Amino acid sequence: MNNLPEVPGLDTARVLVVDDNRVNRHLLQALLERGGVTRIEMAEDGNDALARLDSFRPDLILLDLMMPNLDGFEMCRRLRALPAWKDLPVLVQSSLNRAEDRAKAFAAGATDYVTKPINAVELLARVRIHLQNRALLHDLQRFHERTESELSLARKMQERLMPSPERLAEVEAAAGVGIAAHFAPSSELGGDFWDLRHDAAEPGQGQDQGQGRTMLYMVDFSGHGVGAALNTFRLHAICQQMDMSGLTPAEFLSIVNRRLCALLPNGQFATMLAGVVEPAENRFVYASAGSTRPMVWGPGDAEPLLGDSAGLPLGLLASAEYEERSLPLPPGGRLFLYSDGAIEIPVGGDVLDEPGLAALVTERLEEADGARFLDGLLERLRAIGPIDDDLTALLLTRKG
Amino acid sequence: MDYGIEDKEQETLVRLRGRLTFNDHAKLRALIREMLQNKARRQVLDLSTLEFVDSAGIGMLLIAREEMANADKQLVLRSAAGQVKRVLTVAQLNKIVTIED
Numbered sequence: 477m478n479n480l481p482e483v484p485g486l487d488t489a490r491v492l493v494v495d496d497n498r499v500n501r502h503l504l505q506a507l508l509e510r511g512g513v514t515r516i517e518m519a520e521d522g523n524d525a526l527a528r529l530d531s532f533r534p535d536l537i538l539l540d541l542m543m544p545n546l547d548g549f550e551m552c553r554r555l556r557a558l559p560a561w562k563d564l565p566v567l568v569q570s571s572l573n574r575a576e577d578r579a580k581a582f583a584a585g586a587t588d589y590v591t592k593p594i595n596a597v598e599l600l601a602r603v604r605i606h607l608q609n610r611a612l613l614h615d616l617q618r619f620h621e622r623t624e625s626e627l628s629l630a631r632k633m634q635e636r637l638m639p640s641p642e643r644l645a646e647v648e649a650a651a652g653v654g655i656a657a658h659f660a661p662s663s664e665l666g667g668d669f670w671d672l673r674h675d676a677a678e679p680g681q682g683q684d685q686g687q688g689r690t691m692l693y694m695v696d697f698s699g700h701g702v703g704a705a706l707n708t709f710r711l712h713a714i715c716q717q718m719d720m721s722g723l724t725p726a727e728f729l730s731i732v733n734r735r736l737c738a739l740l741p742n743g744q745f746a747t748m749l750a751g752v753v754e755p756a757e758n759r760f761v762y763a764s765a766g767s768t769r770p771m772v773w774g775p776g777d778a779e780p781l782l783g784d785s786a787g788l789p790l791g792l793l794a795s796a797e798y799e800e801r802s803l804p805l806p807p808g809g810r811l812f813l814y815s816d817g818a819i820e821i822p823v824g825g826d827v828l829d830e831p832g833l834a835a836l837v838t839e840r841l842e843e844a845d846g847a848r849f850l851d852g853l854l855e856r857l858r859a860i861g862p863i864d865d866d867l868t869a870l871l872l873t874r875k876g
Numbered sequence: 877m878d879y880g881i882e883d884k885e886q887e888t889l890v891r892l893r894g895r896l897t898f899n900d901h902a903k904l905r906a907l908i909r910e911m912l913q914n915k916a917r918r919q920v921l922d923l924s925t926l927e928f929v930d931s932a933g934i935g936m937l938l939i940a941r942e943e944m945a946n947a948d949k950q951l952v953l954r955s956a957a958g959q960v961k962r963v964l965t966v967a968q969l970n971k972i973v974t975i976e977d
Contacts, residue, residue, distance in 0.1 A: 743935040743938050743942075789967050793971065822928075826927075
């Protein structure tokens with residue numbers, strides 16, 4: 477018996493022996509003690525055992541079946557109905573040795589079964605196995621809980637990278653735009669990110685009645701999950717410390733690209749679109765590093781207009797230059813940006829792609845409320861097929 | 877994704893099939909090891925039967941490009957079609973890796 481492998485925590489494991497026969501109880505106790513178990517409590521029937529659960533908190537129950545008052549079958553059933561004890565190993569030890577009895581015990585929730593007369597070596601070996609499994613399960617649960625709480629904290633931090641409702645309202649008022657946005661990582665964390673920055677017009681320079689300028693950008697890092705999410709934090713830090721005033725969207729992308737080239741390991745990159753609403757020109761001026769194609773439409777338009785978005789993703793080539801492009805954005809006009817999760821939804825043998833998404837946008841051009849527009853569109857997308865990537869979508873409406 | 881390798885005189889031809897996504901990381905690593913062991917300098921990935929690539933897949937192709945360059949080999953992406961071709965085009969990857977029709 478002494479050459480069995482060491483079971484960690486055996487000396488601190490608590491075992492509850494449930495048997496109506498005093499001799500049996502003491503026999504089992506002696507046996508357990510010989511095997512290294514020191515914390516043992518006894519119960520005389522099922523009621524007694526259930527009453528001791530919360531004070532003794534056993535790691536294992538050795539359970540007799542035939543007992544007065546509350547027998548082992550019924551006790552086991554009641555135990556399993558308690559959420560706190562649904563995983564507790566219950567080792568039945570009984571003189572009932574027919575297959576039906578075993579089946580009935582397992583149906584009541586028993587974990588394992590040995591028949592009397594007890595074989596000491598076998599019983600002890602099983603006790604050790606169940607205690608070991610319980611310890612491993614416990615470790616795993618603890619790890620899982622810790623990971624879950626850390627990820628949920630990280631998720632809140634990531635959500636805070638994006639503009640708060642207060643900051644968004646400020647920019648909306650200053651820039652004369654309305655913005656609705658949706659952010660849904662495929663797991664707890666994602667590689668998508670968007671933000672905007674409003675610079676008040678400098679005195680004397682007054683663009684369009686002193687409205688200033690709003691730089692809007694959306695980023696999608698390669699991959700998803702924790703790795704991609706860490707990159708969104710890097711990018712956020714880069715953008716935070718940057719003076720964007722006076723930068724064209726193309727210059728902005730070039731600078732971010734150079735910074736990311738120095739940071740990102742081979743194989744990681746980001747697609748990005750940055751643009752400025754130019755109210756005086758009624759245009760959205762933008763540059764793209766391989767992002768999805770931006771869509772715009774004006775009041776009365778029959779369908780959205782798709783802009784060109786070709787460009788080398790960020791983080792691949794430090795010397796990359798970005799092209800300045802523009803799309804019409806009159807008062808009352810709308811701009812729709814989205815991550816590639818929205819167009820990579822499988823449809824038949826192909827994917828939805830931009831024209832497919834544009835057709836869905838066309839269906840709801842009449843929807844005046846930005847948030848309802850996005851909700852309806854996303855519902856439609858989910859109905860088409862599984863979205864297994866991060867999905868970020870943003871709708872900007874120029875006030876008319 | 878799966879692949880088949882064909883050794884030709886001047887080049888190694890690797891045909892990729894199916895979908896190249898984040899889940900294929902281990903497989904693509906193994907493929908890169910095989911390509912490094914091949915004698916041919918030109919390592920051609922034939923993408924004509926590749927149906928889909930996501931951003932993680934593009935990332936892995938870029939890792940392959942760099943590993944080939946480090947071993948003095950050249951990576952060529954050939955015959956991309958459909959979604960794969962659209963992704964390569966919009967990302968202008970021809971600026972950093974050889975792309976052939």
